[in-house]
Amino acid sequence: MKKFMRVLAFGLVASMMMTSGALAADTIKIGLQAPLTGKYASEGLDMKNLVEILAAKVNADGGVNGKQIEIIAEDDAFDPKTAALAAQRLVTSGVVAVVGTYGSSITEAAQDIYDEEDVIQIATGSTMVRLTEKGLANFFRTCPRDDSQGAAAAQVLKDRGYKRIAILHDNSSYAKGLAEETRKLLDDKTVVFYDALNPGEQDYNTILTKIKGFNPDVIFYTGYFNEAGLLLRQKKEMKWDVAMMGGDATNNLDLVKIAGNDAAKGFFFVSPPGVNDLTSPFAKDILDKYKAEYSVLPASIWSVFAGDAFLAIVEALRQTDSTDPEVLSDYLRNKMEEFPGLTGTIAFDEKGDRSGKFYRVSEVNANGEFVMLP
Amino acid sequence: MEEFFQQLTNGLAVGGIYALIALGYTMVYGVLKLINFAHGDLFTIGAFLGLTLLTSLGLTDSVGPVAGLLVLAVMVVVLVGVVGYLLERIAYRPLRTSPRLSAVVSALGASIFFQNAIMLIWGARPLVYPHGLLPNITVDIFGVELPLIRIIMFAISVLLMCGLYYLTHKTRIGTAIRAAAIDQGAAKLMGIDVNRVISLVFMIGPALGGAAGVMVGLYYGQINFTMGWLYGLKAFTAAILGGIGNIPGAMLGGLLLGVVESLGAAYISIAWKDAISFLVLILILIVRPTGLLGERVADKV
Numbered sequence: 098m099k100k101f102m103r104v105l106a107f108g109l110v111a112s113m114m115m116t117s118g119a120l121a122a123d124t125i126k127i128g129l130q131a132p133l134t135g136k137y138a139s140e141g142l143d144m145k146n147l148v149e150i151l152a153a154k155v156n157a158d159g160g161v162n163g164k165q166i167e168i169i170a171e172d173d174a175f176d177p178k179t180a181a182l183a184a185q186r187l188v189t190s191g192v193v194a195v196v197g198t199y200g201s202s203i204t205e206a207a208q209d210i211y212d213e214e215d216v217i218q219i220a221t222g223s224t225m226v227r228l229t230e231k232g233l234a235n236f237f238r239t240c241p242r243d244d245s246q247g248a249a250a251a252q253v254l255k256d257r258g259y260k261r262i263a264i265l266h267d268n269s270s271y272a273k274g275l276a277e278e279t280r281k282l283l284d285d286k287t288v289v290f291y292d293a294l295n296p297g298e299q300d301y302n303t304i305l306t307k308i309k310g311f312n313p314d315v316i317f318y319t320g321y322f323n324e325a326g327l328l329l330r331q332k333k334e335m336k337w338d339v340a341m342m343g344g345d346a347t348n349n350l351d352l353v354k355i356a357g358n359d360a361a362k363g364f365f366f367v368s369p370p371g372v373n374d375l376t377s378p379f380a381k382d383i384l385d386k387y388k389a390e391y392s393v394l395p396a397s398i399w400s401v402f403a404g405d406a407f408l409a410i411v412e413a414l415r416q417t418d419s420t421d422p423e424v425l426s427d428y429l430r431n432k433m434e435e436f437p438g439l440t441g442t443i444a445f446d447e448k449g450d451r452s453g454k455f456y457r458v459s460e461v462n463a464n465g466e467f468v469m470l471p
Numbered sequence: 472m473e474e475f476f477q478q479l480t481n482g483l484a485v486g487g488i489y490a491l492i493a494l495g496y497t498m499v500y501g502v503l504k505l506i507n508f509a510h511g512d513l514f515t516i517g518a519f520l521g522l523t524l525l526t527s528l529g530l531t532d533s534v535g536p537v538a539g540l541l542v543l544a545v546m547v548v549v550l551v552g553v554v555g556y557l558l559e560r561i562a563y564r565p566l567r568t569s570p571r572l573s574a575v576v577s578a579l580g581a582s583i584f585f586q587n588a589i590m591l592i593w594g595a596r597p598l599v600y601p602h603g604l605l606p607n608i609t610v611d612i613f614g615v616e617l618p619l620i621r622i623i624m625f626a627i628s629v630l631l632m633c634g635l636y637y638l639t640h641k642t643r644i645g646t647a648i649r650a651a652a653i654d655q656g657a658a659k660l661m662g663i664d665v666n667r668v669i670s671l672v673f674m675i676g677p678a679l680g681g682a683a684g685v686m687v688g689l690y691y692g693q694i695n696f697t698m699g700w701l702y703g704l705k706a707f708t709a710a711i712l713g714g715i716g717n718i719p720g721a722m723l724g725g726l727l728l729g730v731v732e733s734l735g736a737a738y739i740s741i742a743w744k745d746a747i748s749f750l751v752l753i754l755i756l757i758v759r760p761t762g763l764l765g766e767r768v769a770d771k772v
Contacts (some may be wrong), residue, residue, distance in 0.1 A: 200491050228715055268742060293742035297701055299691040300482040300595055303733045304741050334607060334618055355693045357602040 098289050124167040125160075125420060127152075127410055128192035128216070130183050130207060132199055133172035137206040140199045143400035144221065145170050148196060148407045150386050173464040175199055177206035184210040192216060193420045196406040199399055201225030208236050217413075217429070219406035222399035229448040235426050236262045237437070237449040241369065241456070247278025249456035250317065250367045253342070254283065263290035263313035265304070265328075267320030275319040289313050296320060301328050305335060311449040315340040320358060322347045325364075326355025333360035342366060348459070350467070358465035365470075370440060374397055374457065374469055380439045398440065400457070405438035409445075413438050476615045478737040479730060484621045486729020487628035491683040492706035494635060494720040495573060495676030501652040501716035502672050504571065508578040509558060511587035511703020513677040518694040519683025521661070522600055544685050551681025552674035559673035564666075582703075589696040597695040600688050607613050609712050627689070631679060632722045633733045638675075639718055652716065700735060712752055714765025716720055728752075 129148055131141035143419055145168075152166045160166060171187050173180035174286070180198065184207035187195055198204055199222035211218040212233045220228065220238040229236065239343055241249075254262055262283060266276035290311045294304050305328065308316060316339060318325050322326065325347045332339065333356070343352075343366035353361045371392050377386065383404065388394055395401055413428045430449065436440040446452040459467045492514055499507045522529070523538065524546055531539035566574045608619040613679045650658040651668045659665050662668035687702075688694045705728060713724025728748055736748035 237705070264502060292740060295742075297697065298480070299687055299693065299698065300485045303478060303736045303744075305473065306477050306481060307737050307741065323693070323695075327691065330692060336609065336616070344604065351597060354599045357692075359602075 110194055123163075124165045125162075125414060126167045126169055126190065126192040126196035128187040128197075129168055129170040129189070129407075130173050130180065130187060130195055131198035132175040132203070133168065133170065135174040137175045137199055139396055140222065141172070141175075143395040143397070144199065144403035145402045146391055147383075147387060147395060150383065150390065151404055151407050151411075154383075154386075155411055156367050160419050161411055163402060171388060173203055173207070175200055175203055177202055180204075180206040182306045183207065187211075188214040188216050193414070193422065194219065194395070194410045194425065196410065197221055198223070201228060204228060208233060210329070211235060217410065217422055217425055219409060219429075220292065221402040221406050233449070235422055235443055237406075237429055237445050237451075239402040239409065239440070239443060239451050240399065242450055244274070244278050245450070246367065247275050248282055250275065250319075250342070250344060251282035253456075253458055254279070254287075254315065254317065257315070257340075259315040259340075260287055261289045261311070261313040261315075261404045262287050263289060263308050263311060263316045265290075265294040265308070265316060265320075266293045267324060268293045269296070269320065272320040272344070272346065276317075279317065279319070285449065292325055294320070294324060296324050296380065298324075299327065301331050302330075302335070305332055305337065309335070309337055309339075313339060313344060317342045317344075318347070319344045320346060322349040322352035323355065326352045326361070329356035329364055329406065331359075338410060340365075345369060348467070350465075353461060353465040356459075358463065361461045361465060363461065363465050365458055367456050367458055369398060369455065370457050371397050372401060372468070374398075375401065375439060377437070377439075378436060386454045391451045400437050405440055405443055409433065409436065409443050473614055474737070475734075476613065477534040478733050480615065480617055480621065482730035482733030483726060484625055484729070486709075486726035487625045488552070488683050488687060488702070489706050489709045489728050490722045490725025491631060491686075492680050492702055493725045494632065495680045496707050496710040497713070497715055497718060497721040498648075498672050498676045498709070501718075502669055503574075504705070505563065505574050506578065506674070507579035508703070509562075509585055509729035510676065510680055511591070511699035511701075511706070512582050513551055513555060513558075513699070513700055514684045514687075515589055515694070515696060516554060516585065516714070518588060518688040518698070519598070519684075519696075520550055520681070521547045521688050522598055523593075524692065525604075526601065536604065540689070542654075544682060544684050547681050547685045548678040551684070552678035555673045555677025556670055558677070559670060563673075564628065564669075578758065586696060590636030593696065595696065596691050598701040600692050600694070603691070605689060620690055624690060628683075629687065631682060632718075635675070635679070636718055644668075644671070649650050649736035677729070708749070708752055709710065711762055712755060714759075714762030716763070717764045720762055720764035727763075 129145060131139045131144040132138055149168060152168050156165050169190055169192055173183045176261035178388040180203045192268045194217035196219055201223040204223035205219045208218060212235050217235045221240055224236055224240055224243045226244055228243050264276050264280055266272040290308055290313060325343050341364050343424045345368035347366045384394055413425045417428050429445050433444050435444060444452045458470045460470055462468050488749055497512045499505055525543055532544050558581055562577045563574055566577055605620050609616045610619050637646055645669050647663045651664055651665050655665050709724035709728045710721045712728060713720030729752050732748045736744040738745055
């Protein structure tokens with residue numbers, strides 16, 4: 098009997114596969130290129146799991162333009178050579194668009210292949226600046242690029258109406274890059290002070306006294322939480338009540354421990370959200386489904402970007418009622434506006450970089466907790 | 472002008488700490504002609520021991536804040552003194568008659584050992600002294616707002632330095648230390664127990680470093696296992712600046728380095744702060760190769 102069931106099951110599966118082959122014209126194939134093996138396999142599997150949950154939801158709601166979505170996943174093993182092969186396999190399998198992948202150099206190995214074959218690619222964990230500087234018509238990404246934090250920081254400083262801004266970094270390539278990027282985007286007249294401190298010291302009174310002489314209304318420190326904590330503490334000791342902002346390297350609760358609740362209160366920083374910070378009803382619903390299925394949340398925000406890439410593709414297909422890459426690309430680049438994704442709103446600029454609101458501001462409250470502002 | 476005085480006091484506060492640590496370098500060098508590279512780490516040990524004793528014994532709760540901190544400081548000073556003694560017995564005494572380079576290598580090894588031991592015992596993340604131990608009172612002196620604690624810290628540093636000066640120049644034991652520094656062989660012939668003198672020097676120097684460690688921990692709050700390296704480097708520079716082997720020189724060098732750093736950062740560039748202070752060091756050494764107060768010693772041929 099058991100054997101019979103097995104044969105029956107096999108037969109069913111086989112016939113299903115045949116029908117799906119026969120109905121191929123009725124599905125829209127979307128590729129997923131991800132590291133399903135290798136050292137970042139966990140990221141790749143998270144990506145695949147999330148995209149499959151989203152695809153199942155889309156299909157359960159009736160699909161797109163009357164057709165079901167079919168996900169074709171290919172493994173790139175976090176290796177450029179494997180990635181090129183994966184990309185080749187995906188373009189020959191007739192996908193209209195590809196989600197992925199994780200790792201800038203891996204994405205770079207595949208992006209030309211997709212572009213030549215007119216397949217839309219929306220990268221997810223690839224922050225290297227030059228990926229979108231090549232002028233590829235079909236390339237997009239849902240993750241921020243390495244220099245976008247500066248833009249976000251400058252925007253926050255402008256939005257809060259600061260007129261006299263002191264920028265301080267610690268000469269590390271990360272902090273210096275962020276400081277330079279921010280300064281470029283601010284009006285020269287508003288940056289009243291720009292210099293670097295030596296990380297690892299204990300006494301920053303000299304620096305604070307000097308900055309105080311320039312009478313800024315905010316200090317933007319782009320370095321790490323350790324020095325930021327000491328600066329806050331010594332600023333408080335000087336009884337100097339000036340606003341202070343940090344970059345995502347200050348997103349560490351040790352900052353409050355070092356500064357003390359009193360001194361840290363009101364400090365705010367610009368940082369990408371973590372998976373736990375995704376609190377929109379839609380994101381919550383999807384992540385709950387994910388948790389129900391796999392018993393844990395995605396390990397990092399990077400796999401959630403794959404979900405956003407998939408959603409953007411589906412939205413483009415829906416709005417254009419077309420699978421023509423030129424039409425899709427045009428829609429994504431020029432017409433998509435503030436589309437609600439998992440990590441915030443999604444839109445793309447003329448280069449294909451994500452332009453929707455993504456970086457978030459968190460502030461330290463009176464109890465020394467980080468509170469993400471809406 | 473007000474800002475100038477503010478920066479001057481900032482520099483003196485840091486310089487006081489440098490001077491206190493520099494004394495340990497200079498004393499050991501004076502007697503043994505050895506640069507004790509592990510000295511910065513003894514300072515770190517002082518800061519960490521202080522935190523552990525403070526939180527585990529609850530001294531400030533049982534005997535009041537002032538007495539509690541005093542008892543704490545004494546305990547740390549004694550303990551770091553013991554560590555210094557052990558360091559000398561284990562890492563330096565067996566090499567006393569070997570070429571000087573062997574002792575320097577041993578000192579570097581001891582430094583690496585201490586730094587890693589601290590990391591393994593207390594962890595690699597920064598630790599924080601409890602908040603609110605010290606009152607945040609500022610005093611107005613000639614229009615310059617100064618935190619009271621900084622003045623007290625500076626006063627304690629100066630007091631400790633004066634105490635050390637008194638010890639080395641006005642007491643019998645101090646005479647023995649100076650005698651051993653000039654000529655160990657002759658000192659031995661005069662009936663001085665040179666080994667005891669060296670042990671003593673290795674207790675006093677680290678003890679002062681330990682005291683500096685507790686003060687830094689109490690005042691700045693945050694301590695980490697690598698902090699001794701930077702302080703050690705600065706204090707070593709201060710010792711050279713003042714003339715290594717010379718106790719008033721170490722004090723002067725420490726304060727001067729602190730002030731140069733602070734004024735350099737204030738009026739030239741913060742990022743170039745260290746470059747400026749080392750430039751000053753080089754210039755002074757070109758003019759006075761033995762340091763500010765260093766005595767010119769004729770080379771024996």
